[in-house]
Structure formats: C-alpha cells, structure tokens
Amino acid sequence: MPVVTTPELADRYLMQVGRRLPVTFVRGQGCLVYDDAGNEYLDLVAGIAVNLLGHAHPEVAGAIANQAKTLIHTSNLYFTQPQVELARRLVELSFPSRVFFCNSGAEANEAAIKIARKWGTRNRAGAHEIITTLGSFHGRTLATVTAGGQPKYSDPFKPLPEGFVHVPYNDLDEIKAATSARTVAVMLEPVMGEIGVVPAKPGYLAGVRRWCDDQGLLLILDEVQTGLGRTGRWFAHQHHGITPDVMTLAKGLGGGVPIGACLAAPKADVFEPGDHGSTFGGNPLACAAALSVLNVIERDGLVGHAAEMGEMLNAAIHGLGGKEVRGLGLMQAVEFAEPRAKAFQQACLEARLVVNAVDDHSIRFVPPLIITAEQIDRAQHTMHEVLK
Ligand SMILES: Cc1ncc(COP(=O)(O)O)c(C=O)c1O
Known part of the structure; x- marks a missing residue:
C-alpha cells in the first residue's frame, strides 16, 4: 500500500x-x-x-480540560459564569462598555457594522456609510470583505453590500474629505496587519477621534490582531491616549480556541433583544480558555x-x-x-x-x-x- x-x-x-x-x-x-x-x-x-x-500552555490546557468536564455549551438562552466573568474582565481592561461574544474576527466586525448601522438609523437620520482604509483587513464575510480595503478579496464576490468608503491610511484629511451626511462611522486597525504591519502614525488616531467627536460619528477600532498585549499595551489604542466607541477582538483572545468579542461603549450600545446573536458565541469552553489567557498575561x-x-x-x-x-x-x-x-x-x-x-x-x-x-x-x- x-x-x-x-x-x-x-x-x-x-x-x-x-x-x-x-x-x-x-x-x-x-x-x-x-x-x-x-x-x-x-x-x-x-x-x-x-x-x-x-x-x-499548561494553564490554558488545564482550563479547557476542566471546563470540558464541567459544561461545554448551553446556547445563549441562559447565563453562564465564564461568559459574564470574561466580559467583566475585558471591560475592566479596556473602557466602560458591554460585550457581545462571537467566534471570529469577521463576526466581531459584522457585529460592529450592524451596531453602526442601527446607531445611524437612530442618531444620524439613517446615515450608514462606514469609512475604512485602503489595505485594511476586517475578515472574509461579505460585509467585512467589503469593509476591508483590498479588492482582491472582494471583487470575485460582487455584488457587494453597499455603504463602505475607502481612503488612504494615516491621512486624516482624506477621512475629513470623505465624510458626508451619509457617514456613520470610521473603522480602523490601529496597526494594519495583513497588508504588512503598518502602524498608525503619531497623532492620526487622536485626530480621527477628535473628528468623529466633532462630526458625531462612531469610531470603531478593529483590534482583532493588535489586542491583548500584542503591541506592548493591552490594546493598541492605549498607545494613542484615546478610546474607541466600538472595539473588536478575536485571534489571541482564546489562546487558540475560537472566540471573538465586540465591545460597545454606552453611546454605541444599541443592540436590543433579537437584534443579533450567535449559537456558539461566548460558550463556556471558549470563555474559560480566554479567562485563563487573560490571567496568565496579567500574572506573568x-x-x-x-x-x-x-x-x-x-x-x-x-x-x-x-x-x-x-x-x-x-x-x-x-x-x-x-x-x-x-x-x-x-x-x-x-x-x-x-x-x-x-x-x-x-x-x-x-x-x-x-x-x-x-x-x-x-x-x-x-x-x-x-x-x-
Ligand atoms: C485586523 C483583523 N480583523 C479581522 C480579521 C478576521 O479575523 P477572522 O479570520 O478570525 O475572521 C483579521 C484576521 O486576520 C484581522 O487581522
């Protein structure tokens, strides 16, 4: 044979x-x-x-094994302790907010996009356009591949969802010029990863934050790759002295177990029962893994x-x-x-x-x-x- x-x-x-x-x-x-x-x-x-x-890692492996022997999954019809505890820890490490859990970076960004659209309906007369940057990467679902500024990933799948405008990275004037009554949010990576690691220049994110405040736009930061210590701060935006209205996480959060998270500050916390959901999102197994990751990062x-x-x-x-x-x-x-x-x-x-x-x-x-x-x-x- x-x-x-x-x-x-x-x-x-x-x-x-x-x-x-x-x-x-x-x-x-x-x-x-x-x-x-x-x-x-x-x-x-x-x-x-x-x-x-x-x-x-022995602690992550141990946490996964213990949780697997206790309770792997219940659906989100019920409360589970690891999920609530993980949300609390993430909020304490970042900024006042509430958390939606999902299973990947793309899903976390989908949640952020839906939040922006609902927020625009409520607060900006139906504005729904999101400004993102050329070269950015936000995932592979239809909306996130369109949000990402790399046509090679989205062109084969036309027609694409409308409502995304792409501008060059690290140029606040381009964001200003692209802003209109239709704009609802600016969505950025603090360091563009997939295009080859392009960090935000000093002053860029702070400038975008000010512009969003002046214009009444949401600032969404995709920290899927940059979050959780990767850049030498818990979250990359902390290098810039700002906080976003919405932040997305995934990748490192579960130490290898799939989990994503979308954090929304009170201003952007517009989801109501029935608006969004995920069967697996934030299940006890993934949240126990993530809690062990946070514990070890902090302790060590x-x-x-x-x-x-x-x-x-x-x-x-x-x-x-x-x-x-x-x-x-x-x-x-x-x-x-x-x-x-x-x-x-x-x-x-x-x-x-x-x-x-x-x-x-x-x-x-x-x-x-x-x-x-x-x-x-x-x-x-x-x-x-x-x-x-
Ligand atoms: C910044 C950023 N956002 C979103 C994603 C998509 O994450 P996922 O592959 O978990 O859907 C990635 C993945 O590379 C990423 O780097």
Whole structure:
C-alpha cells in the first residue's frame, strides 16, 4: 500500500482556499512546534497572532480540560459564569462598555457594522456609510470583505453590500474629505496587519477621534490582531491616549480556541433583544480558555514583556537588509525591495523557523508573547544563515 501523505489527502478533501506550506505540524510546546517527522521549529507566527501563550500552555490546557468536564455549551438562552466573568474582565481592561461574544474576527466586525448601522438609523437620520482604509483587513464575510480595503478579496464576490468608503491610511484629511451626511462611522486597525504591519502614525488616531467627536460619528477600532498585549499595551489604542466607541477582538483572545468579542461603549450600545446573536458565541469552553489567557498575561507581566521583546525583535530584523522595518511591540515586519519574501519564508521553514510572508515583499513576525531573548537571538541567527 502506498503511503498517503497529509498534503495529498488535503488536496483531495479540502477546498483549495489558500496555498498551504509543505509541512504538517502535529504538536507544540511554548514557542516551539514539531512536524510529523519530529523536526522542531521556532514559531514566530503563532497561528497568525493567535497563540499568545504559545502552544500547549499548561494553564490554558488545564482550563479547557476542566471546563470540558464541567459544561461545554448551553446556547445563549441562559447565563453562564465564564461568559459574564470574561466580559467583566475585558471591560475592566479596556473602557466602560458591554460585550457581545462571537467566534471570529469577521463576526466581531459584522457585529460592529450592524451596531453602526442601527446607531445611524437612530442618531444620524439613517446615515450608514462606514469609512475604512485602503489595505485594511476586517475578515472574509461579505460585509467585512467589503469593509476591508483590498479588492482582491472582494471583487470575485460582487455584488457587494453597499455603504463602505475607502481612503488612504494615516491621512486624516482624506477621512475629513470623505465624510458626508451619509457617514456613520470610521473603522480602523490601529496597526494594519495583513497588508504588512503598518502602524498608525503619531497623532492620526487622536485626530480621527477628535473628528468623529466633532462630526458625531462612531469610531470603531478593529483590534482583532493588535489586542491583548500584542503591541506592548493591552490594546493598541492605549498607545494613542484615546478610546474607541466600538472595539473588536478575536485571534489571541482564546489562546487558540475560537472566540471573538465586540465591545460597545454606552453611546454605541444599541443592540436590543433579537437584534443579533450567535449559537456558539461566548460558550463556556471558549470563555474559560480566554479567562485563563487573560490571567496568565496579567500574572506573568506579558504586556510589558511583549514591549521589551518587541524592541529586540525590531532590532534583530533591522539587520536583514530590508528597505523598511515596521512594527509595534511583537507585531513587526521587514519589507524587502526585491520580491523575495516567499522564497525567504520557504528557506526559513527549511531552516526550522516559522515566519509569515504576507506578500512578495514583506515578512510578518507575530510570535507568542512568551518569546524569550534567547529565542529572538536564535531566530536572528537562523535568518542570517538563510540570507547567506
Ligand atoms: C485586523 C483583523 N480583523 C479581522 C480579521 C478576521 O479575523 P477572522 O479570520 O478570525 O475572521 C483579521 C484576521 O486576520 C484581522 O487581522
């Protein structure tokens, strides 16, 4: 009998929605992952900014196992303790608000879009347009793919929902020029991730906040990738001295267990019974995982650690000969002048280092928050060897 490999089976049975790299991971420990041949890799991608505490963290695994033995799911017809407790913790860490739980970043952003539309109906004579930025990424549902400013993801699926206007990032005047009586909200990532890690310039978010206040618009911040310590603050907007009206979270929240959240300040808290919902959203299993993630981040001081390690990582990738290095905390990227990012990613993989080519030019690094200085040294050494 011929041995059937996982990639062959995957080609046969999985929809081909993305190109997978030729490796099959079977287990992980901290910042290390292992393939089916037993090779060890240093993981600087963390499931695309998801595994904040690395792989197989004992406390997350323990919390999941305990909750699984107690109560996995009840639906949202009833209260559950982990859900209420998680909402309380998120609000205490961020700004006065209430929380809707879902299962992904796209769903969290869908909730934010629906909030903005309902708010516009109530408060701005039916205004419903949301200003977002070119190059942004907000998810893959029809509304969020349209909100995102990357036509390659939305064009094949026309007709798209109307009501989204795209302007260049980091330019407040463009937002001002795009604002009209139809506008209801501005929706931004504090650091654009998927396009190759583009941080908001100093003053940009504060300027947008002021403009939204002046004009009576909602400010929605998509912190799906930047939230929960990733940038060296609990939430990236805290670097800018502002708070949004609506904030979305997902990715790292469950430490790898799917969960998303949409937080709305009292002004934007317009959902009423029947307006929105999710069968799985915020179920006890996902919320217990998320609570354990928050507990460990807090107890182990991982937000400050991420800031410190982020500076080290930034310095390490400066030596890679790129034309630009960008980032905030443990969300960093190097952009090469030549289209060599995919080849670099593949060569790193062969050298047992996991990095993420977001396009032909840029490599993104979003390692677990628990990464150590020694591991960053090891990654730097491997990347220099690869470049030789
Ligand atoms: C900023 C941002 N928003 C939303 C999403 C969508 O999240 P999900 O894939 O969980 O739907 C992503 C995913 O990469 C993201 O980076």
